[in-house]
Amino acid sequence: MTVQELTVALGERSYPIRIGRGLLDRAGAQIKAAMRGHNAFVVTDDVVAPLYLDRLLASLDGAGIAHAHTVLAHGEQTKDFAHLEDLLDAILEARAERKTMVVALGGGVIGDLTGFAAAVLLRGVDFVQIPTTLLAQVDSSVGGKTGLNTRQGKNLVGAFHQPRLVLADTDVLDTLPRRQLLAGYAEVAKYGVIDDEPFFAWLEANAPRVLDGDPAARAEAVAVSCRAKARIVGADERESGQRALLNLGHTFGHALEAETGFCDEMLHGEAVALGMVMALRLSVHLGLAPAADAERLERHFAALGLPVRLPGNRAWDAGRLIHHMGGDKKVEAGRVTFVLARGLGACFLTREVADEALETMLRDFVGE
Numbered sequence: 001m002t003v004q005e006l007t008v009a010l011g012e013r014s015y016p017i018r019i020g021r022g023l024l025d026r027a028g029a030q031i032k033a034a035m036r037g038h039n040a041f042v043v044t045d046d047v048v049a050p051l052y053l054d055r056l057l058a059s060l061d062g063a064g065i066a067h068a069h070t071v072l073a074h075g076e077q078t079k080d081f082a083h084l085e086d087l088l089d090a091i092l093e094a095r096a097e098r099k100t101m102v103v104a105l106g107g108g109v110i111g112d113l114t115g116f117a118a119a120v121l122l123r124g125v126d127f128v129q130i131p132t133t134l135l136a137q138v139d140s141s142v143g144g145k146t147g148l149n150t151r152q153g154k155n156l157v158g159a160f161h162q163p164r165l166v167l168a169d170t171d172v173l174d175t176l177p178r179r180q181l182l183a184g185y186a187e188v189a190k191y192g193v194i195d196d197e198p199f200f201a202w203l204e205a206n207a208p209r210v211l212d213g214d215p216a217a218r219a220e221a222v223a224v225s226c227r228a229k230a231r232i233v234g235a236d237e238r239e240s241g242q243r244a245l246l247n248l249g250h251t252f253g254h255a256l257e258a259e260t261g262f263c264d265e266m267l268h269g270e271a272v273a274l275g276m277v278m279a280l281r282l283s284v285h286l287g288l289a290p291a292a293d294a295e296r297l298e299r300h301f302a303a304l305g306l307p308v309r310l311p312g313n314r315a316w317d318a319g320r321l322i323h324h325m326g327g328d329k330k331v332e333a334g335r336v337t338f339v340l341a342r343g344l345g346a347c348f349l350t351r352e353v354a355d356e357a358l359e360t361m362l363r364d365f366v367g368e
């Protein structure tokens with residue numbers, strides 16, 4: 001199967017995204033071509049390392065790239081200041097220079113933390129993303145948002161720092177647990193819901209192939225998603241406008257994650273899936289979107305095993321969710337920016353949502 005190449009067009013900071021099978025074993029030559037220096041530092045986690053680190057290091061050897069690496073603990077708790085400090089120490093102790101290429105091999109946690117380390121190390125070094133989760137391949141590795149969590153909340157410290165190259169080897173998704181794959185799939189579907197109904201319809205027909213590992217379907221889903229993200233980021237890198245559409249489902253999702261404590265009880269992608277359902281429900285409640293479109297989204301997610309109702313293991317409270325939404329970093333002058341829909345494939349941004357309408361919809365959704 002051929003490798004697909006897309007470009008994130010950002011002038012002199014433009015970079016390619018390559019998507020296809022077997023890219024990991026060919027990473028060395030591609031990283032070499034993107035490098036300005038002679039050495040690389042690889043960052044990964046303790047789940048990904050035993051699966052893929054040796055293959056990446058062998059490929060760097062094959063390309064004549066000197067390298068060092070570090071293996072961090074897996075999980076969201078690694079995205080914090082303490083791990084950033086350890087990571088910067090490790091890279092500096094390996095005698096990093098301005099031209100050292102930092103390589104993130106892992107999911108969104110490793111990509112976000114490593115990207116931020118690259119942004120601040122020696123006032124900014126180059127980095128490469130080798131995303132190994134579906135979520136990272138279709139979302140977090142593209143677009144240059146890097147950062148970490150603080151005790152006040154998620155992703156509150158960070159930088160825009162674009163990678164020099166993204167290599168999405170779709171074969172590595174074979175080892176991803178089904179639950180993680182599904183969570184990443186929510187972000188794939190997001191692109192269809194935002195502004196591409198034909199893609200959503202394609203997903204309705206092909207999602208089982210994407211999830212069950214059909215190589216062509218997987219590559220297509222990743223490529224369409226990355227193309228959509230590259231287009232939006234190319235037009236609005238710093239989220240002064242339309243990039244905020246990518247937050248579809250995230251304001252509601254963030255509130256659910258805040259309530260559950262940002263842990264395995266509810267994965268980010270699961271919260272985003274529920275958040276998209278809630279955004280469509282609110283759009284219907286406001287008379288903006290046909291109910292049939294919200295039902296269509298819920299049918300699709302439910303058929304795949306993504307959540308469309310809040311789990312019954314805790315008492316949900318509409319008021320608390322609204323409180324958490326106010327803590328989202330997309331709030332401006334106290335007003336939340338909502339991504340709503342006029343239908344599947346027709347999303348838009350608005351701050352004009354009456355508090356009563358939000359509360360009524362949420363009370364209904366949580367079953368109060």
Ligand code: NAD
Nearest residue numbers: 047074107108109110132133135136139140145172175176
């Ligand atoms: P993750 O990085 O925690 O990975 C999920 C789990 O899968 C981890 O345990 C990891 O070790 C394991 N794993 C990774 N690749 C594997 C593979 N190929 N086989 C088996 N196991 C594998 O989580 P994620 O869902 O990739 O990323 C979530 C993070 O991404 C969050 O911190 C979120 O804030 C961030 N994010 C960032 C952006 C952005 O634009 N920067 C966008 C969306 C999400």
Ligand code: GLY
Nearest residue numbers: 139143145243246
């Ligand atoms: N994940 C949202 C963005 O990159 O803007």
